[in-house]
Amino acid sequence: MRRSYYIAKAVFLESLKNYTLVSMIVFGVVVLVASLFLNNAMLGEYGKLVVDLELTLPILIGLIIIIFNGTRLVYDEIEKKTIYIYASKPIKRWEFMLGKFLGLTAVFLVVTTIFAILGFLFLMLLHIPVKGQYVLSLFFSIMELMILLSVTMFFSSFSATPILTGVFAFVIYFAGHLAPDIYQYSLMAKNQFVRVLVRIIYYILPNLSYYNITKEVTHNISISINQIYYVISYALLYIVLMMVFSILIFEKKEF
Amino acid sequence: MKKLFNIMFGIIIVLLMSMVYFSNSQLMDIYSYRDKFVQDAKYIPREMTNPHWLGDFNIIYADFIWFESLQYYGDRKEKKASLEYLSNIFNSITNLDPYFEQAYSFGATLVGTDGHNWKGCEQLLKKGMINLPDDWRMPFFLGFFNYMWYKNYRAAELWFKIAVKKPGCPERIYHFIPFMHFRMGDYYTGMLMWIEIYNNAKNEQEKKGALQNIKVYAKKHLTKAIRSFIRDKGHIPENLYVLVKTGYAKGIPNLPDGSKFYYNVVKDSVLIHK
Structure with missing residues (x-):
């Protein structure tokens, strides 16, 4: 675990040096500030817009980080031959993968925390009440990004190029949000084979729609404790499953 | 060869520029931003604005359409142009964000008043009642629009009754119910309701208003009973209690301030004796 920690630290520090992260945070801040111009044009719904932006921007930034950084986590190490440095040291492959995963998760945590603080300050400046449920929504966003990152790492463990991994991650993100529709389709399909096939796809895909509670939070709709337990x-x-599969594939990979 | 190529190239550039210049005004008409938005919006059936297609960004997209719908409304209103697609736009917003209360109540008001689309307005509010079952505003607006536009006082009364049962509904909304009875000509039920309001009033001003209404409703009830009595019997009643005995009036209220009703034959009207 100690070795995973050092790898995670290296990933985190590398991401901080990367201009993508900084530029994304600047972009988010600019969007929040630019929303001020819409204050009078939203007909009393400006507060809602600010809360929605605050809760959605970390997801957008997290997605971009996954597409640009997450897909290259393993690929770059192999491509630049830096994987041999790890291979020459007593680092197990699962420690390597776990470290990479934890490093980028820490980046999501930092981005979300920065946005939470900035957003809450922004709301307080505009005299919009801050609710505890916002933190829950941001926590759900981090979990969603972690799921997507684990899926990305799974694809990057066997995919030939980061572009392909990015495409897979992107498709899984939207397919994951369509999970309720896929389930509905499995109920409605007339053909038994199609019904079973669609149901299998539904269970394989991550149901990311569970993690989108922005509208419930914005409109003060209560979220049951059972839902929180289930989602976590x-x-x-x-x-865990995705990481186990990724590690199993990565263990068999030859450089 | 090179010279010929340069001439050809020049001619093509000039042709392209003139095409852009002459088609510019038409293009501006067809593809002006707001018109394009409407063109897009009308072709989005509300069933197709599936929130899941947009991942986590459905709510931001709903905000965007909300902003655009207000611009569209203002722009169309200014040009006195048709607002027939308003209902479609607000349906799209509420598909993306089903808890967006303003999109239902304000949207339904615009769809009904300016869009002249009562069916769309009613559908939007009923959809709001399904998605926000504890919100009093949806049934209230349904009642209010039934009363204002369609003079359907029975339906309006029913919607107001549903609205007052919802949590957070202001007490004054209850006043609409006796008023609907007044509009339907059922002055007695309306009067009983005002008596109830009077008994539960928390301040003097509310009591004063309720008492005023009790008097108005009671007078109307008794006057209507007298007219029916004269029409059937051919003479005026000896007193107001005869109306109750003969079944023409359902009752004569005891006014809380102690004053009594009497029938003034000379003025042919029900008056109050203090």
Whole structure:
């Protein structure tokens, strides 16, 4: 675990040096500030817009980080031959993968925390009440990004190029949000084979729609404690499974 | 060869520029931003604005359409142009964000008043009632529009009754119910409601207003009963209690301030004796 920590630290520091992260945060801040111009044009719904932006921007930035950084986590090490440095040291492959995963998760945590603080300050300046549920929504966003990162790492463990991994991650993101529709389709399909096939696809895909609670939070709709437990356990199970599969594939990979 | 190529190139550039210049005004008409938005919006059936297609960004997209719909409304209103697609736009917003209360209540008001689309307005509010079952505004607006536009006082009364049962509904909304009875000509039920309002009033001003209404409703009820009595019997009643005995009036209220009703034959009207 100690070795995973050092790899995670290296990933985190590298991401901080990367201009993508900084530029994304600047972009988010600019969007928040630019929203001030819409204050009078939203007909009393400006507060809602600011809350929606605050809760959605970390996801957008996290997605971009996954597409640009997450897909290259393993690929760059192999391409630049830096993987041999790790191979020459007593670092197990699972420690390497776990470290990479934890490093980028720490980046999501930092981005979300920065946006939470900035957003709450912004809301307080505009005299919009800050609710505890916003933190829950941001926590759900981090879990969603972690699931997507684990899926990305799974694809990057066997995919030939980071572009292909990025495409897979992008498709999985939207397919994951379509999970409720896929389930509905499995109920409605007339053909038994199609019904079973669609149901299998539904269970394989990560159900990311669980993690989108922005509208409930914005409109003060209560979220049950059972839902929170379920969503957390679902995320943990999915991440563990994806990481196990990624490590198993990565273990067999030859450089 | 090179000279010929340069001439050809020049001619093509001039032709392209003139095409752009002459088609510019038409293009501006067809593809002006707001018109394009409307063109897009009308071709989005509300069933197609599936929030899941947009991942986590459905709510931001709903905000964007909300902003655009207001610009579209203002722009169309200014040009006195048709607002027939308003209902479609607000349906799209509420598909993306089903808890957006303003999109239902304000949207339905615009769809009904300016879009002249009562069916769309009603559908939007009923959809709001399904998605926001604890919100009093949807049934209230349904009641209000039934009363204002369609003079359907029975339906309006029913919607107001639903609205007052919802949490957070202001007490004054209850006043609409006796008023609907007044409009339907059922002055007695309306009067009983005002008596209830009077008994539960928390301040003097509310009591004063309720008492005023009790008097108006009671007078109307008794006057209507007298007219029916004269029409059937051919003479005026000896007193107001005869109306109750003969079944023409359902009752004569005891006014809380102690004053009594009496029938003034000379003025042919029900008056109050203090």
